[in-house]
Amino acid sequence: MAEKRINHKPLWSGIVIFAILGAWLRLWSWPNQVLLNDEWHSLNYVTDKRLADIILCPVGVGATSIPENIYTWLTLHTVGWSENVLRLPSMFAGLLALVVIPLLVNRLWGLTTALTTAALLSTSPVLIFYSRIARPYSITMLLGATSLLLTLIWTQTGRRRYLLLSAACGTLAVYYHSSSAIPVFVPFIVVLLAALTGKKAGISLASVTPLKDLALAAATVAVFSLAIVIPSLINTSWLSNTVVGDDHATLTTAYNVLGIVSGTHLQILRFTILVLAISGLIAIYRQSRITGIVIFFPILTYTVMIASISMITINEGIQVTRYGITFVPVIYAMAAFASAKLAELISLRLCSSWSSQAIVIVQLIVWSPFVINSHLREIYQTPNNFTNHCAYQNLYSPMQWKNMQQRDQILGYPKNYSQFPAFYSDPGKMQKIRGIIEYPMMVGDPYNVYYHYQHLHKKPVLGGYMTTGNFERIPTDNSYVLGNYTVDYVMEAIHQPLRKKNRWRTMVNLEDTSLLKLDFSGWLVVVHKNPAIELFPNSFPDYPVAAEVIQNMTENFGEPYIREKNAIAWILK
Secondary structure (H helix, E strand, C coil): CCCCCCCCHHHHHHHHHHHHHHHHHHHCCHHHCCCCCCHHHHHHHHCCCCHHHHHCCCCCHHHCCHHHHHHHHHHHCCCCCCHHHHHHHHHHHHHHHHHHHHHHHHHHHCHHHHHHHHHHHHHCHHHHHHHCCCCCHHHHHHHHHHHHHHHHHHHHHCCHHHHHHHHHHHHHHHHHCHHHHHHHHHHHHHHHHHHHHHHHHCCCCCCCCHHHHHHHHHHHHHHHHHHHHHHHHCCCCHHHCCCECCCCCCHHHHHHHHHHHHCECCHHHHHHHHHHHHHHHHHHHHHCHHHHHHHHHHHHHHHHHHHHCCECCCCCHHHHHHHCCCHHHHHHHHHHHHHHHHHHHHHHHHHCCCCHHHHHHHHHHHHHHHHHCECHHHHCCCCCCCCCCHHHHCCCCCCCCCCCCCCCCCCCCCCCHHHCCHHHHCHHHHCCCCCEEEECCECCHHHCCHHHHHHHHCCCEEEEECCCCCCCCCCCCCCCCCCCCECHHHHHHCCHHHHCCCCCCCEEECCCHHHHHHHCCCCEEEEECCHHHHCCCCCCCCCCCHHHHHHHHHHHHCCCCEECCCEEEEECC
16 A cells, blocks of 8 residues: 655645756757757658658667657658757657656655655656657656556556556557566566465455456557557567677676666765665565565566677666666656655654655755766756767766767777867857857767867857768668768758758758858858868768868858868858
């Protein structure tokens, strides 16, 4: 049974405040974030395909999600693309989670636990990050966590509608990302075994007809699967599409996962949230054995799977976390349950009764170190057009602005800024510049150092592109983009009539000189002849389209304002 609820206004007010804070952190400068990295996979995939081809495509092909691709295709052929349009489903799911998950947690374990869960959800860097980009993980998190929590509520209340809704949400979660099958369907297996053998094991379900409820839930899954999931399984499976590799998760991976979940680089706080989560699970089990078991086995199953498989980048903490992102709110709820019990105990000792004011104060004291030492502070430095940059999510350690950190897979970064174009750190040259249009804009963020440049010059950044480069298409059904490609590659692939519908806020067509003169007066257009040389000296030739852009800019804007070995820049007038 759920703990006795404390229906005091301060607790509800706290949940509302955290929801507002979480919404602000997700929406702050959201329209201004340059599209980067995996966001480009879906855009590229749908440019030359029919809707039927997308609906029936293999699960996970091209590192994309089928429902995400459907949405991307529909918007391209109707309202057109923009950063906000493409990211709207993720943002909506991220904002909805701030309300739905605390309400479900309150239904299970009371307002004190819901309050702390709301606090963790609102300030979680990894959940904020995936709410702000056009990827399926935010939606998967909402649907998967909702499904698991609804299953738990069914075990405690026996009301069939919770289980049926859980089945519907869970199936949709799997449709968005197949890795959510573990947190969605393992609980169903556990409660089925409990229904068959629970009395012998001393485990009871609240439902008086658990087998009938589960049969109806299975029918719900079947209906949703036949309608949306099964068609996508006609071809090859998710694991056979470019993700199988030789990488293995290690203890270092687990340590980095703790950093991502806790949102801090401090070792003591990483292990604090681990201890609180384990303590919370034990306390939940003592309160309700079936609830504890239903939470434990999906986490155990996922841990065993991650520890035993080999897959590309599975050694990286961010990869493990996003594949298991459904568990993040559940872990927060487990830690919150332990924290709430601690707060109630302290409140009882101090006030001789449960004081909502005292509980709120204790909760703030317990969780303030996580917020104070959060990764959010440097992410939200102004200006920052790159809060969606995966480098912020890589190791959850402070950014090394003067000495760049090397990524696990992309080696060759310069050791310091001495190898960067000098004008970025020249106040005399940058003082009168309103903003910077960088060309070319690399797709993969491991190759993209413009966010480091921005840390020096403190100006807003947009990405320039061309559509006349005649780029050679990838010979794999154009199902993904490579990190060292530029956004030109995708922009050129969009059919000409559809390009006119797109309304980009963070990207500028450098062929449209009239637009440049009208809307970007005082901006600096920087053309990098060899963008990769700033990461990998002498490894790549000059970017072939750069010469065309340089000629076009010179014809329309005269002699360059800045001319360096690898970069040439014009002030737009």
